[in-house]
Amino acid sequence: MKSKKTTGLKQVRNPYGFIQFILTIFIIIIGIAGAVIFIKYKKQPEQVEQNIQPPLVKVHKISVSDIPIVVHGYGTSQPKAQIDIIPEVAGKVIYVHPELKVGGFIKAGDIILKIDPRDYELALRQAQSAVENAKEQLEREQAEALVAKKEWTQMHGNTRPDSALVLREPQIKKAQSALSSAQAQLATAQLRLDRTTISLEFDILVTSENVDIQQYVVNGQSLAKVYGTKAMEIVVPLEDQELAWFNAFEYSQQTSENQKLTELPEVTVKANFAGTEQTWKGKVVRTTGQVDKTSRMVSIIVEVENPFEVPEGKAPLLPGIFAEVLIHGKTLKNALAIPREAVHEGNQIWVVNSGEINIKTLDIVRKDRQYVYAISETGSQLDVITSSLDAVTNGMKVRIDNSTETKQPEVN
Numbered sequence: 001m002k003s004k005k006t007t008g009l010k011q012v013r014n015p016y017g018f019i020q021f022i023l024t025i026f027i028i029i030i031g032i033a034g035a036v037i038f039i040k041y042k043k044q045p046e047q048v049e050q051n052i053q054p055p056l057v058k059v060h061k062i063s064v065s066d067i068p069i070v071v072h073g074y075g076t077s078q079p080k081a082q083i084d085i086i087p088e089v090a091g092k093v094i095y096v097h098p099e100l101k102v103g104g105f106i107k108a109g110d111i112i113l114k115i116d117p118r119d120y121e122l123a124l125r126q127a128q129s130a131v132e133n134a135k136e137q138l139e140r141e142q143a144e145a146l147v148a149k150k151e152w153t154q155m156h157g158n159t160r161p162d163s164a165l166v167l168r169e170p171q172i173k174k175a176q177s178a179l180s181s182a183q184a185q186l187a188t189a190q191l192r193l194d195r196t197t198i199s200l201e202f203d204i205l206v207t208s209e210n211v212d213i214q215q216y217v218v219n220g221q222s223l224a225k226v227y228g229t230k231a232m233e234i235v236v237p238l239e240d241q242e243l244a245w246f247n248a249f250e251y252s253q254q255t256s257e258n259q260k261l262t263e264l265p266e267v268t269v270k271a272n273f274a275g276t277e278q279t280w281k282g283k284v285v286r287t288t289g290q291v292d293k294t295s296r297m298v299s300i301i302v303e304v305e306n307p308f309e310v311p312e313g314k315a316p317l318l319p320g321i322f323a324e325v326l327i328h329g330k331t332l333k334n335a336l337a338i339p340r341e342a343v344h345e346g347n348q349i350w351v352v353n354s355g356e357i358n359i360k361t362l363d364i365v366r367k368d369r370q371y372v373y374a375i376s377e378t379g380s381q382l383d384v385i386t387s388s389l390d391a392v393t394n395g396m397k398v399r400i401d402n403s404t405e406t407k408q409p410e411v412n
Contacts, residue, residue, distance in 0.1 A: 058387045087223065109200075
């Protein structure tokens with residue numbers, strides 16, 4: 001068995017590995033020391049305070065004033081007087097007004113059409129003759145009565161006969177009745193003759209006609225349709241609460257005509273017609289006297305007088321025009337007219353006072369399409385915010401955008 005032999009040389013380690021280890025430890029120590037020194041002597045950044053600006057808002061300048069209330073409504077114009085031309089006697093037409101055609105204008109008193117009067121003139125002469133005969137008969141009976149009374153007085157004094165026939169009283173009454181009947185027939189004949197000529201006491205405009213010369217017409221036949229040009233009416237349905245702002249029920253039968261004319265609420269009628277906006281003046285004359293069962297609205301009647309008498313360049317108010325009606329009603333004392341976009345939570349506004357918001361609650365008495373009307377106890381001017389803000393509190397700082405600042409709005 002062989003035994004292992006060992007050499008007398010000792011195993012020696014690599015000296016370069018030890019040096020690398022020492023260098024690594026040294027570099028780590030230097031790095032840590034540098035980091036500590038950098039952190040310790042690092043200059044802290046300066047803290048800069050941010051300047052936060054209050055939100056920029058738009059405002060309306062609104063002052064307390066006496067505000068005339070205007071009630072808005074809509075309706076369609078229609079003639080106040082619409083008439084069918086219907087003859088009351090029969091006969092052949094011998095005259096027709098040249099303007100008796102659709103769109104024709106006929107003045108008051110002008111003859112519209114005329115029926116052959118000859119038959120009625122003959123009837124009138126017969127009635128006149130009958131009246132003369134009746135008068136003669138009455139005079140004869142009266143004369144005979146005088147003779148009979150004289151003879152009775154001579155024979156019996158002032159006593160009264162037992163029978164009225166002695167003094168011919170029944171005969172006189174019969175003759176008087178015959179005369180009255182003849183006079184009535186004369187008046188009828190005259191009336192029928194007058195009715196052969198048809199005219200009206202006011203200006204008219206023709207909407208349809210169905211008659212010509214030599215045409216035979218009968219009593220009750222419709223020959224034309226016309227309407228009076230003296231006045232137009234507009235039926236305007238309103239909610240019942242709107243009636244509180246003008247005198248809608250103060251025109252009873254006990255009110256005199258002069259009072260009605262002076263107290264009627266004035267109205268401006270507006271419509272886009274003939275290529276431009278036209279306006280006419282009118283008045284509220286009455287209500288329809290009932291509440292609509294379906295809509296629960298009350299209709300008032302607006303009258304526009306002389307709708308065809310307009311300045312040059314203006315259009316008349318024709319039937320069928322759909323118009324806006326502005327009723328000038330009562331005046332609201334010490335009130336604010338606030339744009340609807342400036343009202344929040346139903347009855348609150350945001351008022352700017354010395355750069356701070358002050359939330360005010362309104363005492364609202366009326367609303368329309370553009371404004372909310374409220375009673376105010378102060379006479380000062382208010383800067384009311386119209387801008388939208390996400391969150392608002394009393395005392396919140398704001399800035400006013402002076403470029404958009406507006407003054408008191410014009411209410412109409």
